[in-house]
Amino acid sequence: xxxxxxxxxxxxxxxxxxxxxxxxxxxxxxxxxxxxxxxxxxxxxxxxxxxxxxxxxxxxxxxxxxxxxxxxxxxxxxxxxxxxxxxxxxxxxxxxxxxxxxxxxxxxxxxxxxxxxxxxxxxxxxxxxxxxxxxxxxxxxxxxxxxxxxxxxxxxxxxxxxxxxxxxxxxxxxxxxxxxxxxxxxxxxxxxxxxxxxxxxxxxxxxxxxxxxxxxxxxxxxxxxxxxxxxxxxxxxxxxxxxxxxxxxxxxxxxxxxxxxxxxxxxxxxxxxxxxxxxxxxxxxxxxxxxxxxxxxxxxxxxxxxxxxxxxxxxxxxxxxxxxxxxxxxxxxxxxxxxxxxxxxxxxxxxxxxxxxxxxxxxxxxxxxxxxxxxxxxxxxxxxxxxxxxxxxxxxxxxxxxxxxxxxxxxxxxxxxxxxxxxxxxxxxxxxxxxxxxxxxxxxxxxxxxxxxxxxxxxxxxxxxxxxxxxxxxxxxxxxxxxxxxxxxxxxxxxxxxxxxxxxxxxxxxxxxxxxxxxxxxxxxxxxxxxxxxx
Numbered sequence: 156x157x158x159x160x161x162x163x164x165x166x167x168x169x170x171x172x173x174x175x176x177x178x179x180x181x182x183x184x185x186x187x188x189x190x191x192x193x194x195x196x197x198x199x200x201x202x203x204x205x206x207x208x209x210x211x212x213x214x215x216x217x218x219x220x221x222x223x224x225x226x227x228x229x230x231x232x233x234x235x236x237x238x239x240x241x242x243x244x245x246x247x248x249x250x251x252x253x254x255x256x257x258x259x260x261x262x263x264x265x266x267x268x269x270x271x272x273x274x275x276x277x278x279x280x281x282x283x284x285x286x287x288x289x290x291x292x293x294x295x296x297x298x299x300x301x302x303x304x305x306x307x308x309x310x311x312x313x314x315x316x317x318x319x320x321x322x323x324x325x326x327x328x329x330x331x332x333x334x335x336x337x338x339x340x341x342x343x344x345x346x347x348x349x350x351x352x353x354x355x356x357x358x359x360x361x362x363x364x365x366x367x368x369x370x371x372x373x374x375x376x377x378x379x380x381x382x383x384x385x386x387x388x389x390x391x392x393x394x395x396x397x398x399x400x401x402x403x404x405x406x407x408x409x410x411x412x413x414x415x416x417x418x419x420x421x422x423x424x425x426x427x428x429x430x431x432x433x434x435x436x437x438x439x440x441x442x443x444x445x446x447x448x449x450x451x452x453x454x455x456x457x458x459x460x461x462x463x464x465x466x467x468x469x470x471x472x473x474x475x476x477x478x479x480x481x482x483x484x485x486x487x488x489x490x491x492x493x494x495x496x497x498x499x500x501x502x503x504x505x506x507x508x509x510x511x512x513x514x515x516x517x518x519x520x521x522x523x524x525x526x527x528x529x530x531x532x533x534x535x536x537x538x539x540x541x542x543x544x545x546x547x548x549x550x551x552x553x554x555x556x557x558x559x560x561x562x563x564x565x566x567x568x569x570x571x572x573x574x575x576x577x578x579x580x581x582x583x584x585x586x587x588x589x590x591x592x593x594x595x596x597x598x599x600x601x602x603x604x605x606x607x608x609x610x611x612x613x614x615x616x617x618x619x620x621x622x623x624x625x626x627x628x629x630x631x632x633x634x635x636x637x638x639x640x641x642x643x644x645x646x647x648x649x650x651x652x653x654x655x656x657x658x659x660x661x662x663x664x665x666x667x668x669x670x671x672x673x674x675x676x677x678x679x680x681x682x683x684x685x686x687x688x689x690x
Contacts, residue, residue, distance in 0.1 A: 290579030312617030321357030362392035449659035455628030564677035603675030619662030646685030
């Protein structure tokens, strides 16, 4: 057998060698090469066509991105202030540029690939894209925006109108699905279907959207509608084996439900209508009140309370630095007393603080209530930096001004914290002071608890971004150059639990703040103890 195989290989090698060596001896044999060449030319033309198609696609992409970057670079913060723009930037750099890289890699383009490979080290990650997608959903919930409004870019105060494509909506739905968030999966897969039905072109198929939608509807407990959607899925893709299995499964479940519950005709209603699913309960007990305040709902500013609020010039008992230039003080709330100071920071000071902070911005942290260790948290979406008093004259001047205005000692205060909120940036309801079960929260500082908060607004925010106090129904809106101030502790040192507050998600714009947390130590004679626990 081995000899036969070797003989076969030897005979074939001899035949090939003879053919190669004797083509010129036979015109008949050479005619075969004519057709071979013709086939090669055809292949060459197909390659050229493919290359031209590739270059046309790259050129189209470049022209589109040139237009986008021309708009975005004219005012980066205003552009990224639109959450859809921010999400699409994450998506482009994390997903679409990678696809372009694969396209270019089909042929030699060393210069571009080398540059792209280097730049990719600084590109957003999957986590960034996912985070931006979840931010859109957070804005959708907080401000009660329908998917179509977000997709069309119809947001209050926007400067750059931008829309989501079918693929964008589909990817948003997938992010929610992968996170086990079937409520938002339904919203965005339905939006995907809507835009496809309106004739918008896209690479996503109806079957793909129905696949996610039908299962998510089932997970939300709507068996009847899940069954109907699965039928549509099979009609769109008759080869979908899992859909056929699901159809059988859903039918059996419906039968079992009907038998168990003995449903009446009234109970066996039509499938749930689009958007009729209830948003799942969250972990925040005051979620509805908090989000309502963010929308401007439920604010408990009555006419009677309004009469107790005043504006005045504040010089802190004739403080030398305020005597000839008193600060404009405005009451924002009566109890607990919250005041706003106007023209606290100049534009030049704000720009200098931002300039110092930008290179150091890192994901903002919160203090673990058990360990006292600073760590990141999903309920705080911002980046922050800490500025020391002696590193710049502006920082020193701002800290001194805070001391002058409040009459408190800032020597034991924390460093000036500068924060910039990201896409849908927020800080959910929290206390600034440590509670009795958090004895170790500020132990390493040795300066006691956080007595008071001085919060500087360093930007205007076109929509969203309010500071809200769910306990007593107050909402305070950012105004560039102003600051708000309140005490976190009563004079007794007990925490004022009414001061639980939140930074609402930024809907449109870029929110910059800086704050000074003033601690107890050093204030013994500046704010003496009261006679009662809650004085």
